[in-house]
Structure formats: C-alpha cells, structure tokens
Amino acid sequence: xxxxxxxxxxxxxxxxxxxxxxxxxxxxxxxxRKIPRHNFMESSFEDFAYQDKAFPIAAGQTISQPYTVAFxxxxxxxxxxxxxxxxxxxxxxxCAVLCLMGAKVFSIERQNELFKKTSLLLPKLNIRxxxxxxxxxxxxxxxxxxxxxxxxxxxxxxxxxxLMAQLKVGGRLVIxxxxxxxxxxxxxxxxxxxxxxxxxxxxxxxxxxxxxx
Numbered sequence: 001x002x003x004x005x006x007x008x009x010x011x012x013x014x015x016x017x018x019x020x021x022x023x024x025x026x027x028x029x030x031x032x033r034k035i036p037r038h039n040f041m042e043s044s045f046e047d048f049a050y051q052d053k054a055f056p057i058a059a060g061q062t063i064s065q066p067y068t069v070a071f072x073x074x075x076x077x078x079x080x081x082x083x084x085x086x087x088x089x090x091x092x093x094x095c096a097v098l099c100l101m102g103a104k105v106f107s108i109e110r111q112n113e114l115f116k117k118t119s120l121l122l123p124k125l126n127i128r129x130x131x132x133x134x135x136x137x138x139x140x141x142x143x144x145x146x147x148x149x150x151x152x153x154x155x156x157x158x159x160x161x162x163l164m165a166q167l168k169v170g171g172r173l174v175i176x177x178x179x180x181x182x183x184x185x186x187x188x189x190x191x192x193x194x195x196x197x198x199x200x201x202x203x204x205x206x207x208x209x210x211x212x213x
Contacts (some may be wrong), residue, residue, distance in 0.1 A: 001124055003036040010050035011037075017052055018070050025074040031100035032070060037063075039125060040091040054204075059111040061206055063091040064153065068203055070097075075174045075186050075200070076149045078103050083130075085144070085166065087137035088153035088208065092118035096127045098151070105129040106144050108137045110209055137208060140166045147171060154208035155182040164195065176205045 015033045023029060038049035040063055045055045054062045072094070076084065080102035086095055089109035095118070098105045107129055109115040115134040122129065133141065137152070138160045145166035152163070152175040159175055167173050167189045176182030184200040 001036065001039050003039070007036060007038060007050070011035075014050045014052065014066055018067060021052075021067055023067070023070045023074055025070075025077075027078065027101045028070050028073045028097070031073070031097045032066060034100055035093070035096050035127075036125065037066070037093060039121070040093045040096075057091045057114070058117060059113045061090055061111065061114060063093055064205070068205075069094050071184065071200070071203075072151055072153070072174050073097055073101065075184070076151060076172055078149065082148040083144070083146075085141055085147045085150045085163075086153065087140070087150065087163070089118050089132060090114060090153060092122050092127075094151070094153050095129055095132075096122065096125065099127050099129055103149075106131045106133065106141055106147075108133045108135050108141060110134070110136055138162065142166060149173070150175075152176065152208060153205070155179070155205035156208040159185075159187065164189075176203050179207075 011033050015029050038046045041049050052067050054065045057063050078101045082103045084103045084105050086107040089107040095105050095107045119132050140162040146168040148171050150163050150173045155176050169189050171189050173187040175185050177185045181202050182205050184203050186198040188196040
C-alpha cells in the first residue's frame with residue numbers, strides 16, 4: 001500500500017487545518033497524521049484524499065470528512081485500551097483512527113460489500129481492531145458489552161435503546177441524531193437509569209440502516 005512523502009506532507013497540512021478548526025486532542029491529531037486516508041478511498045479520489053471533505057465509497061456510502069472523524073473521536077475522550085463499539089464501519093477510516101489511539105475496537109457494518117472490503121484492507125495497513133462484525137448496528141453487540149464508549153457513524157432518527165444499555169456507567173455515546181441533517185449528540189451514562197445529554201451543532205451523515213440482513 002503506497003504512502004509517499006507527498007501524502008505525508010498533505011496529512012501534516014490536514015492536521016494543521018484540524019487544529020485551526022478547534023481539534024485539540026493530540027492522540028486524535030497524531031492518528032490522523034499517521035493514517036493513509038487515500039488507501040481508504042477509490043483511486044479516482046486519491047488526489048483529494050487530504051482535503052477536509054467527505055467522498056463517496058462503495059454501496060452508496062461515504063467516507064466522512066476528516067474534521068467529522070476528528071470531532072467524534074475527540075468527544076469520546078479515548079484512553080488506552082478503552083473498549084469501543086463502532087456502529088457503521090464504512091470505509092474503515094474512523095475504525096483505524098480509534099485503533100491508532102490505542103482503543104480496542106469492535107465495529108459493526110451492515111453493507112456486506114463494505115464489510116468484505118474493510119476486512120481485507122485493515123490488516124494490509126497493519127490496523128487490527130478486536131472484531132469486525134457483519135450485522136445490524138441498531139442491536140449493538142450485547143455479547144461484548146459493556147463498552148467504555150460507543151460511536152455511531154451514520155445519521156440515526158433516534159438513539160437505539162440497546163446501545164444505551166450496552167454503555168458502561170461513566171461511558172460516552174456519540175451519535176448524530178436527525179433525518180436530513182443531524183445534531184452531533186453526546187450521552188454520558190451517569191448511573192443505571194440516567195444519562196447526561198450534550199449537543200454540538202449540525203453535521204451531515206448518510207442514514208443509519210437496519211434490518212437488512
């Protein structure tokens with residue numbers, strides 16, 4: 001997998017841009033500095049890989065804008081060896097960022113085409129999540145719960161109850177909520193029944209799909 005000095009230089013510029021946009025978490029920035037985003041995209045988009053934009057990938061999905069990936073990752077406040085559930089593996093780029101931040105990532109994808117592609121790509125880049133799962137993200141992964149954090153990388157009309165149930169007390173759930181445009185939402189689990197909610201403005205995601213398997 002090709003990764004040239006030019007690519008590395010473009011990543012350094014991208015990291016500077018993300019810092020200017022308010023990303024301060026050094027582990028997030030270092031992960032983005034190291035990961036060859038161009039390898040997660042169609043070759044026709046390679047020249048644009050380090051622009052702060054989303055691009056189409058297979059199965060009608062997109063690779064998220066780097067700022068969105070960085071923003072969601074920063075909200076998680078990842079600590080080394082945190083057990084994180086990702087809903088929507090997609091291209092695998094967000095998963096790669098979390099792995100490089102030291103997390104143990106369990107990632108669910110319901111598009112078989114993307115699941116197969118990412119399952120082959122990540123090992124080639126020496127990125128090893130704990131598990132990649134082909135399944136319905138709305139159901140979470142109860143057999144591995146509880147999780148330190150849960151990240152949803154598609155727009156959800158509501159917060160799926162199984163995801164709330166699978167979050168540790170003190171854990172953080174980051175999810176874009178809404179139909180056409182989404183509000184980035186952070187839930188922090190305070191105890192068995194109470195969650196603290198924070199909202200962080202509008203973002204745009206492809207919809208979170210369910211019950212297709």
